[in-house]
Amino acid sequence: MKAIVRTQYGPPDVLQFTDVAKPAPTDDEVLIRIHAASVNPLDRYFMRGAPLIRLIPGLRTPKHQGLGADIAGRVEAVGRHVKQFRPGDEVFGVCRGAFAEYACAPVDKLALKPANSSFEDAAAVPVAAITALQGLRDKGRIQPGHKVLVDGASGGVGTFAVQIAKSFGAEVTAVCSTRNVDTARSIGADHVIDYTREDFTRSGQRYDLILGANAHHSIFDYRRALSPDGIYVIAGGGLAQIFQAMLLAALLSWIGSKKTCFFIANINHKDLVFLKDLLEAGKVVPVIDRRYPLSDAAEALRYLEQGHAQGKIVITVEHS
Ligand SMILES: NC(=O)c1ccc[n+]([C@@H]2O[C@H](COP(=O)([O-])OP(=O)(O)OC[C@H]3O[C@@H](n4cnc5c(N)ncnc54)[C@H](OP(=O)(O)O)[C@@H]3O)[C@@H](O)[C@H]2O)c1
Numbered sequence: 001m002k003a004i005v006r007t008q009y010g011p012p013d014v015l016q017f018t019d020v021a022k023p024a025p026t027d028d029e030v031l032i033r034i035h036a037a038s039v040n041p042l043d044r045y046f047m048r049g050a051p052l053i054r055l056i057p058g059l060r061t062p063k064h065q066g067l068g069a070d071i072a073g074r075v076e077a078v079g080r081h082v083k084q085f086r087p088g089d090e091v092f093g094v095c096r097g098a099f100a101e102y103a104c105a106p107v108d109k110l111a112l113k114p115a116n117s118s119f120e121d122a123a124a125v126p127v128a129a130i131t132a133l134q135g136l137r138d139k140g141r142i143q144p145g146h147k148v149l150v151d152g153a154s155g156g157v158g159t160f161a162v163q164i165a166k167s168f169g170a171e172v173t174a175v176c177s178t179r180n181v182d183t184a185r186s187i188g189a190d191h192v193i194d195y196t197r198e199d200f201t202r203s204g205q206r207y208d209l210i211l212g213a214n215a216h217h218s219i220f221d222y223r224r225a226l227s228p229d230g231i232y233v234i235a236g237g238g239l240a241q242i243f244q245a246m247l248l249a250a251l252l253s254w255i256g257s258k259k260t261c262f263f264i265a266n267i268n269h270k271d272l273v274f275l276k277d278l279l280e281a282g283k284v285v286p287v288i289d290r291r292y293p294l295s296d297a298a299e300a301l302r303y304l305e306q307g308h309a310q311g312k313i314v315i316t317v318e319h320s
Pocket residue numbers: 040041042127128131151152153154155156157158175176177178180195213214216234235236237238263264265266304307308309310311
């Protein structure tokens with residue numbers, strides 16, 4: 001089969017589009033014929049071998065040569081213990097080595113694809129939308145009527161976060177740059193702040209929940225913009241912001257009534273089904289910026305690395 005592989009860490013130039021052996025599922029896995037994948041900042045960290053991340057795929061060179069996590073496709077074969085899926089089922093979720101014609105995935109990282117979604121739309125969902133969902137619902141304890149601000153509302157996580165927050169009945173403020181203002185409105189934001197013109201942390205407005213989908217302010221700025229019992233949840237953003245949150249979030253939460261937390265999303269079957277229902281109800285529609293064929297995955301990573309994707313970047317997989 002065709003796949004994207006790399007034998008060393010580095011920039012997108014290390015990615016090769018080549019022939020590799022088709023994988024075989026273990027007893028608890030399914031083999032998926034992939035029709036689309038999507039790109040996440042995580043893929044970039046695994047590609048470059050970011051210092052802490054390297055502990056997972058291998059210190060000197062990547063133990064697994066494949067790359068990519070988000071997929072949508074059709075089940076080709078199932079392991080001996082698999083009861084949840086059958087060959088022919090259309091599924092979405094995460095796996096190792098998603099930038100390929102085929103990959104194996106554990107059943108608890110998959111769900112049936114939303115009936116009304118294309119493979120491309122479904123592949124855009126798993127990592128980004130689950131991050132948004134868990135940040136808002138589990139960490140942010142979102143409630144109907146809450147004033148919720150999403151900082152970094154125009155990227156993969158942010159475009160899902162705006163729509164998911166609306167589906168919970170929140171009043172949503174999206175923060176993005178000028179060229180994304182119209183998109184933020186079109187996906188349901190009640191208010192849009194252009195960060196090139198206005199600093200929301202200094203406006204005096206207070207929010208019950210702030211999701212730092214792409215946090216670029218200091219933790220103290222975000223906390224200033226919270227209501228007295230507000231919660232600031234950081235999913236991602238600048239390295240300084242993430243380290244600051246990892247070091248200070250628990251301490252600051254302990255001191256006052258405002259809460260702060262950093263979290264790592266846990267991709268699971270239950271939340272994929274939750275998102276499937278939102279997509280089927282039309283409450284969430286993936287925003288896709290660009291599509292690249294599998295052979296151009298390196299270009300997709302180059303575009304992601306510029307840091308200004310307008311929604312998700314999708315990789316389409318044509319089978320010969
Ligand atoms: N914690 C977790 O488990 C988890 C899971 C997934 C992702 N993440 C992290 O979450 C972050 C976002 O992921 P993503 O998939 O949404 O990335 P992404 O799609 O690459 O984000 C790109 C977006 O970020 C926006 N942006 C850049 N600088 C900004 C700024 N100063 N203020 C506001 N927005 C800004 C850009 O908008 P403009 O062009 O308008 O600037 C662009 O639309 C990343 O750091 C990622 O590593 C964490």
